[in-house]
Amino acid sequence: MRIAITGANGLVGGAAVALLAGRQELLAIGRGAPRIPAGPWTWADADLGDGRSVEQAIRAFGAEAVLHAGAATDVDACERDPELAWRVNVGGTEQVARACRALGARLVAISTDYVFDGERGDYREEDLPNPRGAYARTKRCGEEAALLLAPDCAVARVAVVYSGRPGAKPTFATQVVEKLSRGEVVKAFHDQIVSPTLAESAAAMTLELLLDHRGFRGVLHTAGATQVDRVTFARKVAERFGLTGEIVPVRTADVKLPAPRPLRSGLSVARASALLRTKPLPLDAALETFHAQWSARSPS
Numbered sequence: 001m002r003i004a005i006t007g008a009n010g011l012v013g014g015a016a017v018a019l020l021a022g023r024q025e026l027l028a029i030g031r032g033a034p035r036i037p038a039g040p041w042t043w044a045d046a047d048l049g050d051g052r053s054v055e056q057a058i059r060a061f062g063a064e065a066v067l068h069a070g071a072a073t074d075v076d077a078c079e080r081d082p083e084l085a086w087r088v089n090v091g092g093t094e095q096v097a098r099a100c101r102a103l104g105a106r107l108v109a110i111s112t113d114y115v116f117d118g119e120r121g122d123y124r125e126e127d128l129p130n131p132r133g134a135y136a137r138t139k140r141c142g143e144e145a146a147l148l149l150a151p152d153c154a155v156a157r158v159a160v161v162y163s164g165r166p167g168a169k170p171t172f173a174t175q176v177v178e179k180l181s182r183g184e185v186v187k188a189f190h191d192q193i194v195s196p197t198l199a200e201s202a203a204a205m206t207l208e209l210l211l212d213h214r215g216f217r218g219v220l221h222t223a224g225a226t227q228v229d230r231v232t233f234a235r236k237v238a239e240r241f242g243l244t245g246e247i248v249p250v251r252t253a254d255v256k257l258p259a260p261r262p263l264r265s266g267l268s269v270a271r272a273s274a275l276l277r278t279k280p281l282p283l284d285a286a287l288e289t290f291h292a293q294w295s296a297r298s299p300s
């Protein structure tokens, strides 16, 4: 099958390329040159923010299925430049969805827990989004663009993505490991309850949704199975890595950040657990994989 993956240099997109390489005919789409290990895929350098190039790349390839994992993901940068956030997260998703519509291709568009305001928590797919801030609002609009334009589309929401694979970009989880290893203090928000998601797990779930559940249209939460505050998350990471050191709880309201953060944005993954063979991972199991990835990239 001909499968296109956007955001191929990213945490989830890169993991998805690694999972499918050599098994399917693959078009990996990213901006600039590939920063993932070489493999049996074709690379397209195309900008989600430019109006046409991603759509053209997907159409020229003749994709039968598309995993849309590319996005402007820096929440504070989006707040500072809402026009760019709109172009990439809404316009880019529109490009992908238009291509899928033209080709009759299945689409899974990845979205975020930030579509919720975080006042209640433990959100299910049927709960009403109330996004706050430019990133959240553009991602929510991207969801609608995908669902409206692509006839066979699912939106898969993930949260607080991390990976320990070589070359994966730094995240909260990797910073915890690096800072504690250097003897530095880690600050973590004690009042943000989240569903940390291992990128490789999200990639596996969203690819199954893309390839094996063509009948499934609508939203699915494909995050990690454990909802946890960020201090506990940091402590769990430290524990798994055998790291001691100081983890200082911080209140979100005490830190001046450009973009608002939802406080209780945990996602219920009951629907994904029932639907998918690839189950959402409990935190302890995900941290086993994270630790193994990390050990493989920096043997000690």
Ligand SMILES: NC(=O)c1ccc[n+]([C@@H]2O[C@H](COP(=O)([O-])OP(=O)(O)OC[C@H]3O[C@@H](n4cnc5c(N)ncnc54)[C@H](OP(=O)(O)O)[C@@H]3O)[C@@H](O)[C@H]2O)c1
Residues within 6 Å of the ligand: 006, 007, 008, 009, 010, 011, 012, 013, 030, 031, 032, 046, 047, 048, 049, 068, 069, 070, 071, 072, 073, 088, 110, 111, 112, 113, 114, 139, 158, 159, 160, 161, 162, 169
């Ligand atoms: N990361 C998280 O904590 C998180 C949380 C909730 C939801 N999500 C969602 O999960 C999905 C996957 O994100 P991720 O976690 O894999 O984050 P990521 O590592 O930041 O991946 C996003 C990818 O999109 C690419 N991109 C950004 N702007 C682009 C543009 N104008 N044209 C082409 N490509 C562009 C980035 O390219 P570069 O590598 O060149 O920057 C990056 O490779 C996104 O939909 C995101 O909104 C992520």
